[in-house]
Every structure is written in C-alpha cells, then in structure tokens.
Amino acid sequence: MFNFKNDTDKSGSAVNKPSRGSSEIAKRGSVSIGGKTMIGSTVVIDGNITSAEDLIIEGKVSGTITATGHEVTVGQAGQLNANISAKIVRIEGKVEGDISGGEKVIISKTGNVLGNIDAPRVTLEDGAKFKGSIEMDPDEQPSIKAVPSGKPDLFPANAAADKSNAS
C-alpha cells in the first residue's frame, strides 16, 4: 500500500531505515496482509498517512494518521508524535498527540499517551499512562472527525486508489 521513500530528506517524508532486525517485517519496513498494513519498527515517517485499511504501527511517525472506518493500532514499539483519527484506535506504545475515535479508543496497560482523546467510548487499562483530556459521549453516533493537518499527505494517490478499491 505504501511507497516509502528510501532516502531521508529534511523537508519531511517517509524514511525507511536499513533493516537491523531479524523478522521479515523489519526487513521489509512494512507489509500489507489481509487488509491490514503493518509499519515495522525500523520505519520512520514524517508526514501524513491516509489509509483505507487497518494499520498496525510499530515504527516512528510524526504528522497525522487518518484511517476513516478502520482500526489503527500503535504497537508496543510504536512511537508517535502525531494526531490519529480512526474508527477504533488501540494504543500499546507511546503517543504524543490528539486521538479521535469514531467508535472507541483503548489504551492498553503498556500504552503511554500525552494528548486529548475524543471518542464515544474510551477504555484505559490498569497500568496505562495518560495525561490530557478525555471527551466521551456514550450516546453519540459513531463518526470520524477530521484531523487538522499542516503537512501534505505522503501518499495521496495511493490513498485515493485504496478508497476507490474499498468502495
């Protein structure tokens, strides 16, 4: 799904660091299997991600992540300095940024979030670290709110293609 740029540039783009891990995922940077895309732990992205499928993020992301109608999971190795908007957001790693969940947001026991959360339902597991605000409305109809963005989409063409494929 993603076409990562292999070269680092200071203007802000995806960076696919050389693999040091032994797993296939780490070697490839990212994989897409069965409607889920995994961004591996060696991947660094600076920019905006728009996805029409579920995302699992184990790498580092700065910018915004939008996955309307889909699930975003920040794995234990994931480190985000980014706003996230998705149907379901699950945080197992570290996130600094605002999170909007159309259906629910879950911060797992290993999760560490600094930011504001807006979702109909929010679950904080025992041991999770959170500082910021949580806005909940159990009666609210599921919806996705736009994430404010100051950076251009990294993969607008791919995202559009994915959306058309999905519909």
Place this chain on the structure above:
Amino acid sequence: MFRAQAEKIAASSAAGQDYALCSMLHSNLAAAMFDSLQPDKRLVVLDVGMAMAASVDYFSQFKSKLLFVDLYSEAFVAEINDEVSHQQLVEQFRQALAIDDGCIIDVCLFWDFFNYLDGTLIKAFIEALQPYVGAHTRGFGLGALNSRCKLPNSCYGLMSEDKLTQCPRSDEQRPVYPHSQRDLNSHLDYFEINKSRLMSDGRVEYLITRCNDSVRAKKPIF
C-alpha cells in the same frame, strides 16, 4: 510478615505500579459531588492525580470531559522554592492545569493533593483554579488531620458513587503537610469544606463546595 509485605510493596514500586496491590475504600461523601448536576449536561471533571482505569470506566457512562493533569508529578510542586513569588506559582499551576479558557469544572477530584502542599502552594493552586470554577462546582478530598495519621503514597480512582480505588504510586513519597480542617478551610479561599467524614483508617474525606462571599470574608488570613 509485615516486613515481607513492605518489601513486596517496595519491590513493586521500583518496578512500576502493581495494580494487584490496589485496595478499595468506602466513601460516604463522593456521591454528594453529583447531587446538583443535570444528567443531560456534559460533565466536566478535573482529576489532579494520575488517570486511573476505574475513573475512566465510571465516567464513561456519562457524556463527560475528563481532565487528568497529575499535578503530583510537577517539579515545582515536588520541590518547594521559596524564591518563587505567589504570582509565579499561580502561573505555574495554570500552565500545569492547561485548561481551555471558558471551561467550567463541575467536579474536582483533589484526592489527597492538599496534603503535599504547604499553605502557600494551596493558595496559589486555588487562585490558579478560580477561572474554571463555577457556583455549582464541587470537590472531593482526602486528608491527614495531623502528623500521627499516616498518609499512604497512593493514587486514587472513583469506582462508583461510594467506592474509591487506591493504588500505590511508583514514585517516592514526598513530604506531607497535615492541615487541620480549620487551616485547610482558610487556605481554600472561595471554597469551603461543606462536609467531612472520618474514614476507618483515621484519614478524613471532604466534600468541598463554593462558599458565599460573607463566609469567605470571615475566613482568617494566615
């Protein structure tokens, strides 16, 4: 036996929080925080402590906005600096609170925070909070009335209207400033201790409400 338990707690503290060591407290006054609230209105809750799963779970049944600020971990609270002026302290508290302009808090969960502040810090904190406090705002606190009453190094959550959860904090306990109810009432300025109840372990729980101007004017000045 006691030593073994103490070592277990110390080990868990060093490694991070151990939620198996959490205990439940009964509260006689927590329910009164919600007496004057309208059920259809969004509830705004300030929790000055750590975000606890129990509190998020409890408030998830309401349309609510929860503000978790963990003031306990702020450096300026942990290390009292006598050279900092009152206005500087107020500004430090405002920045740590980071509450949006115009936001009015319905419920303040102070827990045992006042016990870790001397009178100067309490006054600065109360002044910093004032723009976000309305006539209906209510607070809940836990206190040690004197130095004989041991204050556990804990964080707290609200499980239900009459049950609290208490879990050990992973950081080191800081100096405790026990305040008598009379002294604390004076420091609270526009707030007053509306009700207090002695808890089974010797601590006391407080229901805190806004006081009217005549009561405020009669408060002694320290």
